[in-house]
Amino acid sequence: MTLRILIADDHDLVRETLAMFLDAxxxxxxxxxxxxxxxxxxxxxxGxxxxxxxxxxxxxxxxxxxxDKALAANGGKPVGIISGTATRLIAEQALEAGAAGFLPKTLPAKSLVNAVRFMAAGEVYAPVSFMSGKDDPEETDFERDLSEREKQVLRGLMAAKSNKEIARDLDLQEVTIKLHVKTLCRKLDAKNRTDAAMIARDAGFV
Structure with missing residues (x-):
């Protein structure tokens, strides 16, 4: 019996690599x-x-x-999460929310194929080493590129605060906050401060 699998990822390379291993x-x-x-x-x-x-x-x-949307759209069949940046906490939340499994993109190809078979068969899959925290990075790739101050400013943006409010919270000059916002937009490839906040939220940054 042929397994039909939908791989949704915005990186062509990831989609093609996964498809190549699974179609083999x-x-x-x-x-x-x-x-x-x-x-x-x-x-x-x-579907x-x-x-x-x-x-x-x-x-x-x-x-x-x-x-949630995908679980509703796939007619009760399993939906799993793949990620290169998510932390163990996000993996746990995904499983609690009904995901059939959680696959870090660092998984070796063989484990990946086995995991997919598990999930398609109705089992729940999450790598033990990742879930136990042995592989869990102290911070995600997303956070690693940001300085402590940039993270503070980004949290302000996510709370929809103005530069003035963020400056007051952090006891800094408003012009300094402006510079940080500019740097954040460049680092996150964001169009503006709202976009930066949305990118951070999508990456699971808190």
């Missing part, structure tokens, strides 16, 4: 989507799939909101 045995048929709206559209028009894999930080996900 000739028993799996993979379809791809680059963001959540496309994934939901494919679930509606071509339900035996398994849907969603990238936690791709466009449209808004954290675990996307998982």
């Amino acid at each position: 045995d000739g028993e799996t048929e993979t379809l791809a989507a680059k963001d959540l709206p496309e994934a939901l559209e494919k679930m509606t028009s071509e 339900p799939f035996d398994l849907v894999l969603l990238d936690f930080t791709m466009p449209g996900m808004k954290g675990l909101e996307g998982l």
